[in-house]
Amino acid sequence: MIQIPSHYKKVTDLHPREEIAPGSALCAGCGGLEGLRLALKELGENVFISNAAGCFTLLSVYPFTPFRGSWLYTTMGAPVPAAQGVRDALDIQRDQGELTEEDDFQVMVVAGDGSSADMGLSPTSAAIHRNLDFIYFCYDNEAYGNTGFQLSGASPYGSRTQTTPVTKDHPAGAEMRKKDLFEIWKSQNPPYIATVSPREPIDLSNKFAKAKILKGPRLFICLSPCPPGWGFDPRDTHVIAKLAVDTGIFPLKEYVDGQVVHTRVPRKRIPVEKYLERQKRFRHLFVPKRQDEIIQKIQDGVDHYWEHYS
Amino acid sequence: MNSNLNKKRMLTGNKAAAWGARLAGIEYVPAFPITPQTEIVETLSQWFADGTLQGKFTNMDSEHSMFMAAGAAAATGVRVFTASSSQGILHGLESIYTVAGWRVPFVMVNVSRALATPITLEPDHNDVMATRDCGLIQLHAETCQEVLDFVLMGYKIAEHPLVSIPVLVNLDGFVLSFSREPVMIPDEKAALEFLPPFKPVQPVFRASQPMARASAVFGGGTYTYFRIQQDLAARQAETVFNETAREFAERFGRTYEPVERFHVDDAEVVFVMSNSFATKGKSAVLKLRKQGIKAGLLKLSMFRPFPGEAIANALAGCQKVAVIDQNLAPGMGGIIYPEIVTAMYDKKDRPKKILSVVGGLGGKDIKEDDFLSIVERLNDSESKRPLYLFDEGDWSQFQQLQKIALV
Numbered sequence: 001m002i003q004i005p006s007h008y009k010k011v012t013d014l015h016p017r018e019e020i021a022p023g024s025a026l027c028a029g030c031g032g033l034e035g036l037r038l039a040l041k042e043l044g045e046n047v048f049i050s051n052a053a054g055c056f057t058l059l060s061v062y063p064f065t066p067f068r069g070s071w072l073y074t075t076m077g078a079p080v081p082a083a084q085g086v087r088d089a090l091d092i093q094r095d096q097g098e099l100t101e102e103d104d105f106q107v108m109v110v111a112g113d114g115s116s117a118d119m120g121l122s123p124t125s126a127a128i129h130r131n132l133d134f135i136y137f138c139y140d141n142e143a144y145g146n147t148g149f150q151l152s153g154a155s156p157y158g159s160r161t162q163t164t165p166v167t168k169d170h171p172a173g174a175e176m177r178k179k180d181l182f183e184i185w186k187s188q189n190p191p192y193i194a195t196v197s198p199r200e201p202i203d204l205s206n207k208f209a210k211a212k213i214l215k216g217p218r219l220f221i222c223l224s225p226c227p228p229g230w231g232f233d234p235r236d237t238h239v240i241a242k243l244a245v246d247t248g249i250f251p252l253k254e255y256v257d258g259q260v261v262h263t264r265v266p267r268k269r270i271p272v273e274k275y276l277e278r279q280k281r282f283r284h285l286f287v288p289k290r291q292d293e294i295i296q297k298i299q300d301g302v303d304h305y306w307e308h309y310s
Numbered sequence: 311m312n313s314n315l316n317k318k319r320m321l322t323g324n325k326a327a328a329w330g331a332r333l334a335g336i337e338y339v340p341a342f343p344i345t346p347q348t349e350i351v352e353t354l355s356q357w358f359a360d361g362t363l364q365g366k367f368t369n370m371d372s373e374h375s376m377f378m379a380a381g382a383a384a385a386t387g388v389r390v391f392t393a394s395s396s397q398g399i400l401h402g403l404e405s406i407y408t409v410a411g412w413r414v415p416f417v418m419v420n421v422s423r424a425l426a427t428p429i430t431l432e433p434d435h436n437d438v439m440a441t442r443d444c445g446l447i448q449l450h451a452e453t454c455q456e457v458l459d460f461v462l463m464g465y466k467i468a469e470h471p472l473v474s475i476p477v478l479v480n481l482d483g484f485v486l487s488f489s490r491e492p493v494m495i496p497d498e499k500a501a502l503e504f505l506p507p508f509k510p511v512q513p514v515f516r517a518s519q520p521m522a523r524a525s526a527v528f529g530g531g532t533y534t535y536f537r538i539q540q541d542l543a544a545r546q547a548e549t550v551f552n553e554t555a556r557e558f559a560e561r562f563g564r565t566y567e568p569v570e571r572f573h574v575d576d577a578e579v580v581f582v583m584s585n586s587f588a589t590k591g592k593s594a595v596l597k598l599r600k601q602g603i604k605a606g607l608l609k610l611s612m613f614r615p616f617p618g619e620a621i622a623n624a625l626a627g628c629q630k631v632a633v634i635d636q637n638l639a640p641g642m643g644g645i646i647y648p649e650i651v652t653a654m655y656d657k658k659d660r661p662k663k664i665l666s667v668v669g670g671l672g673g674k675d676i677k678e679d680d681f682l683s684i685v686e687r688l689n690d691s692e693s694k695r696p697l698y699l700f701d702e703g704d705w706s707q708f709q710q711l712q713k714i715a716l717v
Contacts, residue, residue: 045517045520046517048515048517050382057526058526060522060525060526061525061526061527061528062525062526062527062532063525064525065522065525067520067522068520069517069520070515070517070520070521070522070523071521071522071523071525072382072385072515072522072523072524073523073524073525073526074378074382074408074524075374075378075404075405075408077374077404078374078375078378078404078405080375081340081370081371081374081375081376081378081379081382081405082378082379082381082382083382084340084368084370084375084379084382085338085340085378085379085380085381085382085383085384085385085386086382086383086385086386086515088338088340088366088368088379088383088388089338089382089383089384089386089387089388089515090386090515091366092337092338092365092366092388093386093387093388096364099516102517102518103516103517103518104517105515105517122371122372123371123372123374123375125371126370126371126375130368130369
């Protein structure tokens with residue numbers, strides 16, 4: 001049993017350091033960037049980031065990097081194998097007595113949901129199988145965001161993407177359900193999995209505090225409200241992120257010691273439409289004609305999920 | 311040379327590759343099996359498991375993952391070896407391009423095998439030609455001895471400060487990978503003196519020296535700068551190969567050049583070949599000479615960087631040249647042929663005729679008769695099309711199969 005006290009109670013408890021400098025090419029109001037900023041406040045500067053092709057690739061554009069730690073751009077499908085190569089090389093050098101403890105670092109993958117749920121999934125599964133000692137940070141904006149918002153395995157049912165247009169024959173837009181990356185990872189029983197939200201910094205920080213002292217594959221799925229893709233004003237990122245949690249659409253939870261624990265259980269869940277109606281990607285569910293059946297199906301999915309936990 | 315330094319053993323091409331890696335003191339092998347390469351990684355996994363080699367052997371999940379792990383480990387400062395073949399090379403191609411651009415030194419072996427479709431097992435060179443433009447250094451081995459020697463030399467070239475590029479050593483599947491030949495295995499101490507432990511010239515990933523690597527660039531100018539740098543470094547590798555080969559010859563008594571001339575100087579007809587089938591070509595040259603035909607053979611040991619000047623010098627004054635490509639670019643012909651023609655174009659004493667020959671596909675033998683038909687074609691035909699080594703006998707054999715297929 002892993003006993004780690006939750007030591008952060010309020011925002012002012014969080015570490016004052018900043019590991020990501022401001023002024024990157026990312027969009028205003030990017031929820032994922034706020035999530036990564038909070039994560040690195042907890043992890044510190046001794047972090048090596050292996051990056052998959054995606055929005056966050058624009059964080060380091062030659063000759064700039066916003067990070068105090070190290071960064072390696074890889075490919076869309078192989079950020080995890082790169083993490084494997086770096087971790088293996090460090091382990092070899094440590095065993096040879098050629099690497100001091102101060103020179104070692106936390107190996108971390110930073111990838112979007114497209115890489116995480118689609119192209120990069122097979123190598124990720126293999127790395128979990130090999131018990132690779134790394135942290136996986138997935139910024140989940142529920143589509144291929146960097147290419148202009150096309151369907152990914154993580155796009156939710158009923159959302160409009162550029163490749164699931166809404167038509168008379170396809171009134172829902174995306175007709176598949178979002179892949180459950182949490183459950184996919186869980187099936188391989190890694191030491192730690194968590195969902196986090198940039199709107200819940202205390203919860204997020206406590207989860208990283210817990211994960212950083214563990215070894216092995218550790219996953220963070222960070223819901224990443226995306227102003228241009230989801231269609232809302234950048235200043236409303238926190239509102240959208242909060243509604244995702246309060247409607248129960250995005251459950252905050254962790255998997256540790258073989259148990260799933262919900263870390264924020266909405267006392268009374270707000271109807272999902274309050275979350276949906278604020279985003280252009282779901283606008284077709286409300287105008288020109290309200291599509292009750294689709295909205296209800298989304299609500300039923302959320303209710304069905306929480307039946308097990310309340 | 312002290313004869314105690316060397317021992318001679320019967321080794322397959324695959325075992326010779328593994329021995330080359332072992333003598334190079336490799337520390338890391340990310341691996342994925344594929345016929346006909348598997349024996350290499352099996353041998354290395356045994357040596358890591360029983361303590362013969364120190365470091366780590368990691369079973370990867372694909373070649374795409376494997377080449378990425380190889381590059382990332384090299385960027386972190388360990389000596390890396392890996393191997394693949396055929397479809398594996400194609401599956402890993404994105405990663406090969408990527409890590410070549412990182413300018414990290416390591417050695418990979420490709421055991422050539424023809425590509426799908428149709429899927430098959432025996433050798434030709436379309437797989438290694440697919441990596442032609444990736445930014446790798448390519449050394450092509452004819453014998454098991456060359457396989458071992460090129461792997462050892464490969465590290466020295468890859469790790470040279472002016473190069474810092476991965477090296478690919480190519481050998482033919484089946485014909486060489488599974489054939490045992492006598493191979494001189496250099497003494498461990500002598501190998502270590504030739505190739506000391508890896509001391510990276512570029513910064514490696516360390517917490518105390520954070521860096522961003524392979525960051526995105528915007529603007530063609532910045533992109534072009536990095537690409538030209540890669541080109542210049544690759545071109546340097548020919549000089550570095552020659553320096554390395556000189557030192558290798560002094561220590562081990564075996565001499566290598568980017569191109570090997572076999573009875574070329576007085577030849578009227580020269581076959582340009584690479585890899586194990588060059589042995590068949592050499593045998594044909596000797597037989598043709600007995601028949602009064604002044605034949606010769608030019609073997610390409612280095613294919614990237616392309617040793618254009620060395621090729622042009624070797625072929626200067628020769629009247630007829632046949633470039634035998636064991637690969638096929640449909641709609642174009644042999645892949646090496648236009649490169650040879652380009653190397654000769656501005657030479658005053660260039661050959662009167664350079665014929666493109668496509669043969670040895672999917673392990674199809676190149677027989678003595680084939681060399682004779684190449685000579686005849688060079689003497690007679692004005693056809694601009696490649697000569698395909700597929701004769702009446704091959705045609706009737708295929709018809710037998712087709713009859714069954716159509717039942």
